[in-house]
Amino acid sequence: xxxxxxxxxxxxxxxxxxxxxxxxxxxxxxxxxxxxxxxxxxxxxxxxxxxxxxxxxxxxxxxxxxxxxxxxxxxxxxxxxxxxxxxxxxxxxxxxxxxxxxxxxxxxxxxxxxxxxxxxxxxxxxxxxxxxxxxxxxxxxxxxxxxxxxxxx
Amino acid sequence: xxxxxxxxxxxxxxxxxxxxxxxxxxxxxxxxxxxxxxxxxxxxxxxxxxxxxxxxxxxxxxxxxxxxxxxxxxxxxxxxxxxxxxxxxxxxxxxxxxxxxxxxxxxxxxxxxxxxxxxxxxxxxxxxxxxxxxxxxxxxxxxxxxxxxxxxxxxxxxxxxxxxxxxxxxxxxxxxxxxxxxxxxxxxxxxxxxxxxxxxxxxxxxxxxxxxxxxxxxxxxxxxxxxxxxxxxxxxxxxxxxxxxxxxxxxxxxxxxxxxxxxxxxxxxxxxxxxxxxxxxxxxxxxxxxxxxxxxxxxxxxxxxxxxxxxxxxxxxxx
Numbered sequence: 001x002x003x004x005x006x007x008x009x010x011x012x013x014x015x016x017x018x019x020x021x022x023x024x025x026x027x028x029x030x031x032x033x034x035x036x037x038x039x040x041x042x043x044x045x046x047x048x049x050x051x052x053x054x055x056x057x058x059x060x061x062x063x064x065x066x067x068x069x070x071x072x073x074x075x076x077x078x079x080x081x082x083x084x085x086x087x088x089x090x091x092x093x094x095x096x097x098x099x100x101x102x103x104x105x106x107x108x109x110x111x112x113x114x115x116x117x118x119x120x121x122x123x124x125x126x127x128x129x130x131x132x133x134x135x136x137x138x139x140x141x142x143x144x145x146x147x148x149x150x151x152x153x
Numbered sequence: 154x155x156x157x158x159x160x161x162x163x164x165x166x167x168x169x170x171x172x173x174x175x176x177x178x179x180x181x182x183x184x185x186x187x188x189x190x191x192x193x194x195x196x197x198x199x200x201x202x203x204x205x206x207x208x209x210x211x212x213x214x215x216x217x218x219x220x221x222x223x224x225x226x227x228x229x230x231x232x233x234x235x236x237x238x239x240x241x242x243x244x245x246x247x248x249x250x251x252x253x254x255x256x257x258x259x260x261x262x263x264x265x266x267x268x269x270x271x272x273x274x275x276x277x278x279x280x281x282x283x284x285x286x287x288x289x290x291x292x293x294x295x296x297x298x299x300x301x302x303x304x305x306x307x308x309x310x311x312x313x314x315x316x317x318x319x320x321x322x323x324x325x326x327x328x329x330x331x332x333x334x335x336x337x338x339x340x341x342x343x344x345x346x347x348x349x350x351x352x353x354x355x356x357x358x359x360x361x362x363x364x365x366x367x368x369x370x371x372x373x374x375x376x377x378x379x380x381x382x383x384x385x386x387x388x389x390x391x392x393x394x395x396x397x398x399x400x401x402x403x404x405x406x407x408x409x410x411x412x413x414x415x416x417x418x419x420x421x422x423x424x425x426x427x428x429x430x431x432x433x434x435x436x437x438x439x440x441x442x443x444x445x446x447x448x449x450x451x452x453x454x455x456x457x458x459x460x461x462x463x464x465x466x467x468x469x470x471x472x
Contacts, residue, residue: 042245
């Protein structure tokens with residue numbers, strides 16, 4: 001699968017897989033894209049903690065803490081991204097977590113800058129290739145921040 | 154990792170800080186040099202929690218049952234360790250157990266998903282370490298959930314005080330359970346999806362198998378559940394408690410925990426030896442035994458004997 005997508009598994013230099021929490025926030029039932037992304041990230045060698053539908057910012061923060069996640073991936077198809085994505089970023093900050101939020105789904109072009117301004121790490125629209133999804137998730141964690149400096153990393 | 158910050162992490166984890174506990178679990182999950190230090194530190198405070206293993210075929214309802222169990226336990230800080238396989242090809246994994254749990258468990262339940270990370274042997278060390286950390290953090294009970302396929306996964310779930318084996322109607326007769334090695338590890342059987350036809354048939358099959366004999370004084374009870382509706386979960390918890398008191402009264406708890414500790418030491422030695430052996434083998438080439446095997450001059454059996462003799466002397470060290 002990974003070969004057909006042209007994605008190489010994680011390199012040997014970084015043997016610890018990225019742990020990614022994937023969820024849909026609030027009232028939004030379109031989870032097909034999220035399932036495709038889960039599969040794509042797994043095939044790129046990541047560990048996907050799949051929360052699925054009807055999550056809250058609290059449940060996502062709790063999962064991130066318990067799972068020691070590196071990245072949050074949110075799928076949004078209900079036109080609520082301008083409200084919900086900044087709330088997620090804020091909830092992560094309030095929990096004093098250093099976990100970037102990547103958004104995927106239907107986001108109009110003019111909203112992308114607004115979301116980035118609100119602290120979202122990356123926005124992936126329809127048509128984003130598997131390579132782009134993997135690259136965006138890999139680039140998201142700020143591994144230089146003091147919080148993530150442990151001897152193991 | 155300095156001793157102070159490690160102590161601080163343990164202290165916060167014990168006080169209920171999810172993030173500190175999550176971080177500690179990552180350290181033991183990696184099984185690097187830090188893992189040994191964390192394991193050492195956890196060992197001091199561990200040994201209190203009840204450990205419950207839940208295993209069974211994929212899709213039999215283990216995660217739903219596990220989440221419901223944590224809820225009915227009435228415990229202040231239950232923990233769930235949900236283990237799913239990593240892809241052998243890419244090392245990635247989809248850990249999907251939480252979606253079957255989130256709606257049922259309280260916010261005081263700590264859930265951690267763990268991937269097998271390719272090294273199935275490593276699981277035999279990483280899981281006891283993770284349980285030790287959860288225990289040291291004050292979690293109780295600790296429920297370890299694994300897919301009941303593969304020797305290591307079954308062994309990991311069986312390395313508990315109480316092991317629950319989940320089957321479903323139509324899963325095949327009890328011969329299947331026997332084949333999978335599930336029958337002899339079960340302290341309690343659950344026939345889940347009991348609202349389906351032939352749940353009683355599945356129970357009868359198990360009863361017949363148990364009639365043929367069981368180890369020791371404890372005969373595994375069979376509980377019918379419909380986990381999605383929460384039916385039978387109270388009964389299951391009662392049976393777990395009954396088994397817990399049996400363990401205490403019979404002395405079986407001490408015996409089991411002794412065995413568990415011994416086998417963990419054996420697993421660690423095995424893992425360490427394998428790592429060292431692989432390092433030696435990788436360094437071998439040319440005129441060495443490995444080089445001669447490559448050129449078909451030496452048989453693999455003879456080469457392995459030579460290398461093994463070099464690695465460990467034949468006489469075991471004195472006590």
